[in-house]
Amino acid sequence: MRAWVLKKQSKIEERPLKLVEVETPYPKDDEIRVKVLVCGVCRTDIHIAEGDLPLKKDNLILGHEIVGIVDKTGKGVKRFKVGDKVGVSWLNSTCGKCKFCLSGRENYCPNFKCTGWDVDGGYAEYTIIKEDFALNLNDIKLEAEDVAPLMCPGIAGYCAFKLTDIEKGEKLGLYGFGPTAYYVLKVANRLGIDTYVSTRSQKNIEAAKKAGAIWAADASKKDLPCKLDRSIVFPPAGNLVEPALKKLEVGGILVLAPVSMSTIEIKNYSQNLWGRDIRTLFNVKKSWGEEFLNIADEMQIKMGKEVFPFEKLQDALILVRKGEIKEPNAVIKIS
Ligand SMILES: NC(=O)c1ccc[n+]([C@@H]2O[C@H](COP(=O)([O-])OP(=O)(O)OC[C@H]3O[C@@H](n4cnc5c(N)ncnc54)[C@H](OP(=O)(O)O)[C@@H]3O)[C@@H](O)[C@H]2O)c1
Ligand SMILES: [Zn+2]
Ligand SMILES: [Zn+2]
Secondary structure (H helix, E strand, O other): OEEEEEOOOOOHHHOOEEEEEOOOOOOOOOEEEEEEEEEEOOHHHHHHHHOOOOOOOOOEOOOOOEEEEEEEEOOOOOOOOOOOEEEEOOEEEOOOOOHHHHOOOHHHOOOOEEEOOOEOOOOEOEEEEEHHHOEEOOOOOOOHHHHHHHHOHHHHHHHHHHHOOOOOOOEEEEEOOOHHHHHHHHHHHHOOOEEEEEOOOHHHHHHHHHOOOOEEEOOOOOOOOOOEEEEEEOOOOHHHHHHHHHOEEEEEEEEEOOOOOOOOOOOOHHHHHOOOEEEEOOOOOHHHHHHHHHHHHHHOOOOOEEEEEHHHHHHHHHHHHHOOOOOOEEEEEOO
8 A cells, every 4th residue: 555654753844754655454353444535634743753752663654633434344343344434533542451441531541552653544545443443434424524633633622621521601711722722612602601712813813703702812912801610721831821720710620731831830829720620631532532523513513624635745744834724724635
C-alpha cells in the first residue's frame, strides 16, 4: 500500500514525510483492517513530525482523525463486518485490565496507546485497529470529510465539556475559540447552556457570536458581564487560569484542556481559587467519543474544511503549520 512515512523528525518545511510503498498490514484475531477514506490533519501530527513530542516507533505513519471502511476482519472479530463504516481516533487502545480500564476511566490507563504516535495511523491506504476501539459510523449520516475533524478536536472538546459537569440553565465560559471550543459551544447550545467566550482575535470573536455565544470578547480587555458556573481554558496559556477562576462562582469547576501549559500562578488563593475545583483533560474516553459522534450527527454539526488529495499531505501540513489554511480544518482524501 502507499503510505506517508516519517523517517526522521525535522521542521515540517523540510518535508520529513515520504510517500512510499509499504507492506499492507494484516489484522490479528481481535483487529480489523480499515481502508482509509479520509484522515484529518491535527497540530499534534506536526508536533510529532518536528520532534516536539518524542518518536515512539520507526517509519511511523501519522494521522489520527480517520474515517474508513472495514475491508478485512480478524478471526475473532464480532462487532464489525467487511463494508462497515468506522472511525479511528487518538485512542487506539488501552490495556483493559488496570484499575482505570476496569472502572471506565481508560483515559488514565498507563498503557494508553495513541493512533499515529505509538502505532501507525491514517495517512495510508489501510490502517489496523482492535475492534473494541474502532467507532461504529454505520448510522452516521454526515459525510466522511465532515466526520474526520470530529475525531480529534470534536471528541477532545466534548470530553472537556463532560468534565465540567455542567447542567442546563448554568453558565459556561470558554477561553480561546479554536475548533475544539467551536464543538463545545455547539453542544452547549443544544443543551440550553448559555455560553460566554473569551478570545483575542476579532475573527474568533465574530465566529463565536455566529456560532451562538451569548457574549464574546477578550475578557482581559472587556469584563465578562457576570460570574460563570463552569469554564474551560483551551490555549496552553497559564496566565489565563487565575482570571478564569476569578470569574467562576464558588462551587464552580475550571477544566484545563491543553496537553502542556506555561507556568500557572495563583496569586490570590482565598479570593480566586478557594471553593473552586480545577480539573485537567487527560486523554479521551471511548464512551464519550461515541456519545459525541451521535450528538454531532443528530445536530449535523459541520465546520469548514479544506480537502487535499493524498499526494498533497505535506503541503497541507506546511499550510497548517503556517496558519495559512483557509478553513479551520484540513482533511486528506485518501480513497
Ligand atoms: N488533553 C487532551 O487529551 C487533549 C486532546 C486534544 C486536544 N487537546 C487540547 O485542546 C486544546 C484546544 O485546541 P485548539 O486547536 O482548538 O485550540 P488552539 O488553536 O490551541 O487555541 C484556541 C484559541 O485560543 C486562543 N489563544 C491561543 N493562544 C492564546 C494565549 N496565549 N492567550 C489567550 N488566547 C490564546 C487563540 O484564539 P485568539 O487568537 O482569538 O485568542 C486560538 O485560536 C489544545 O490546547 C490541545 O492541546 C487536549
Ligand atoms: Zn489531534
Ligand atoms: Zn488499562
